[in-house]
Amino acid sequence: MKLYQEAKKLGLYVNIHAGTPEDICEDARYAFRYAAKGGGYIMGSSHSLAVGAKLDNIMEMKKVGYAGSLLNDAQGL
Numbered sequence: 001m002k003l004y005q006e007a008k009k010l011g012l013y014v015n016i017h018a019g020t021p022e023d024i025c026e027d028a029r030y031a032f033r034y035a036a037k038g039g040g041y042i043m044g045s046s047h048s049l050a051v052g053a054k055l056d057n058i059m060e061m062k063k064v065g066y067a068g069s070l071l072n073d074a075q076g077l
Helices: 004-005 021-035 055-075
Strands: 012-015 041-044
Touching: 021 055
Parallel strands: 012 041
Antiparallel strands: none
């Protein structure tokens, strides 16, 4: 994490790739666990919803993102 130590105001915009809703859930939880701590993390599928993005995956990402933001608030992250 040398980059983070030297660029503390760096914001991360991380995309969630295609896959099953279970894949999206696992990837989104991983991203929140390791990238969202301390803020500066933006979760999205890209700058817009990709053509062919599955509605189930979009909704799963939204659900995990909402739960992750509540968890971070509760833990003071």
